Amino acid sequence: MARPRIVIVGAGPAGTRAALTLARKGLRPTVIDEGERSGGQIYRRPPKDHRRSHKALYGDDAKKAEALHQAFDAAVAAGQVDHRPSTLAWAVREGHLHLACEDEIERLGFDALILSVGATDRVAPVRGWTLPGVYTLGAAQIALKAQGCGIGQRVAFVGSGPLLYLVAYQYLLSGAPPAAVVDTDSFARKLASLPFLAVRPMQLLRGAKFLRALKRAGVPLMMGAQVHSIEADGDGAAHHVCLKTARGEDLTVACDGVGIGHHLRAETQLADLAGCDFAFRPASRQWLPVVDAMGRSSVPGVYLAGDGARLMGADAAETAGELAALAALSDLGLAAPGMAAARLRLSRLRHIIFAAGVERGFAWPAAAVAGLDDGTMLCRCEAITVAEQRRAATALDASEVNRAKAFSRVGMGRCQGRYCALAAAEIVAAARAEPIAAAGRIRAQAPVKPVPFAARPRHTEDDRQDVPSAEDRAAQSAAQPH
Amino acid sequence: MSARFVRLAEADRPTVTITVDGAPVDALAGDTVLTAMMLTKGFLRYGEFDDAPRAGFCLMGACQDCWVWTPSGTKVRACSTLVAEGLTLTTRAPDGLWLARA
Numbered sequence: 401m402a403r404p405r406i407v408i409v410g411a412g413p414a415g416t417r418a419a420l421t422l423a424r425k426g427l428r429p430t431v432i433d434e435g436e437r438s439g440g441q442i443y444r445r446p447p448k449d450h451r452r453s454h455k456a457l458y459g460d461d462a463k464k465a466e467a468l469h470q471a472f473d474a475a476v477a478a479g480q481v482d483h484r485p486s487t488l489a490w491a492v493r494e495g496h497l498h499l500a501c502e503d504e505i506e507r508l509g510f511d512a513l514i515l516s517v518g519a520t521d522r523v524a525p526v527r528g529w530t531l532p533g534v535y536t537l538g539a540a541q542i543a544l545k546a547q548g549c550g551i552g553q554r555v556a557f558v559g560s561g562p563l564l565y566l567v568a569y570q571y572l573l574s575g576a577p578p579a580a581v582v583d584t585d586s587f588a589r590k591l592a593s594l595p596f597l598a599v600r601p602m603q604l605l606r607g608a609k610f611l612r613a614l615k616r617a618g619v620p621l622m623m624g625a626q627v628h629s630i631e632a633d634g635d636g637a638a639h640h641v642c643l644k645t646a647r648g649e650d651l652t653v654a655c656d657g658v659g660i661g662h663h664l665r666a667e668t669q670l671a672d673l674a675g676c677d678f679a680f681r682p683a684s685r686q687w688l689p690v691v692d693a694m695g696r697s698s699v700p701g702v703y704l705a706g707d708g709a710r711l712m713g714a715d716a717a718e719t720a721g722e723l724a725a726l727a728a729l730s731d732l733g734l735a736a737p738g739m740a741a742a743r744l745r746l747s748r749l750r751h752i753i754f755a756a757g758v759e760r761g762f763a764w765p766a767a768a769v770a771g772l773d774d775g776t777m778l779c780r781c782e783a784i785t786v787a788e789q790r791r792a793a794t795a796l797d798a799s800e801v802n803r804a805k806a807f808s809r810v811g812m813g814r815c816q817g818r819y820c821a822l823a824a825a826e827i828v829a830a831a832r833a834e835p836i837a838a839a840g841r842i843r844a845q846a847p848v849k850p851v852p853f854a855a856r857p858r859h860t861e862d863d864r865q866d867v868p869s870a871e872d873r874a875a876q877s878a879a880q881p882h
Numbered sequence: 883m884s885a886r887f888v889r890l891a892e893a894d895r896p897t898v899t900i901t902v903d904g905a906p907v908d909a910l911a912g913d914t915v916l917t918a919m920m921l922t923k924g925f926l927r928y929g930e931f932d933d934a935p936r937a938g939f940c941l942m943g944a945c946q947d948c949w950v951w952t953p954s955g956t957k958v959r960a961c962s963t964l965v966a967e968g969l970t971l972t973t974r975a976p977d978g979l980w981l982a983r984a
Contacts, residue, residue, distance in 0.1 A: 449912030548892035
């Protein structure tokens, strides 16, 4: 058999680790990544004109980031990894991955596909969230890391999740002390999550360090708050946040920028298009693809690793990337998983417990989303209000989000539901007084991100004969006399 | 509208000038179009469905809320496009674009 082609989508911690594991076995995996440089979002690298050190960019994670970046660059330079930067994987269909790079599209066959596409911020909509100056927490961090900029000089950080405190701390260190840190989940729930979080004591200590530094700098910290709206100044840009504190006081936080996010949502579109089974995960109130402990999906030859499969963060993603690569090697009959896999699976267990703590202490504000004002914009892409989604779910009797989407268009815009779908499901479920799982999940559609209409096919080595696609193989075996 | 972003580091890079809505905008090599515009104009475009100013949201190519225009009608995703000398952009679709293309 010719050397099997293993394709990895995403060059964050999971994809990088998967690629390095396969490269060590001499397999030369292909890594498709939208970024210009590897690293993903958490270990995102600035453009080459920037000069800050790893320490300045990634703080306590500098060593991990540097190790991943250097090992990946070395493997690419040595020809052990086929890196395709600035390339979008926009569909999986009939055993092929469909790619777009600049104005060219192409399809790539594979023997094994490892999807390590990561996550985005999960954002609970709020009145005013489309105003200039309002960004996701991830965006606030990317502005700082990859561009050396703050989204404002006095930013209000709002939402929940570990990133809320990390980004606020990074802004403080960078000379832009936050206007406030407003956590929509309570202190009591954080205390209750401690036994879980304690499985990774260093992470817990880091969190405590962020809180201490913010407090010492006089940054107002609020937990258990309800965010009512983000209001604009005369210029039409974000100017203050209106909220109710845990004690029931109405409060206004003046700011010149808002970072908002409620932990993460998995990027699952390619797994969906590949035909992977999904299951509803009550703890995170999301539908996630079904995977085994090694990262095997329900579709043979398709593996899922990192935050795109389970929202467990960068360290867990490295573990999952290596496990997925070992699973692929084993399934292709190239190497037994061995002791390495056993060790990794143990570490995975620790990440699962920690992630359960994060889900408990930094929950998605489901009740607040279900109770949003009719006038709040739900779909940012097409400016569709909560009222329209409620009407789809009630007057038009849409029992789940795909049906509702056909009526309201919520989830049909350019972001394909990335920033509205979870809230859209809460609205449908609440309007019909049904459990959230009954509202379903929006099905992925190709292309998963916009592809230029003028894109033209690129003829490549993929038309080579030694890697028949799944459909070619099926056709061949059907044609053979039995 | 005025500047929203603030430069907190990496100010020592060569200047690159782009043109936005007919006016020159100074940026630094390695800035994205989004960074350059948010450090000067304070917004990127107008929403197609509400005509309200928009300034991007995710900065990682996921939300698709930061597409700006070139005079020829090509769209550029501001968060993932680096500035280049002479790059010319508009915050609204060029006049007559749809008619010209129909």
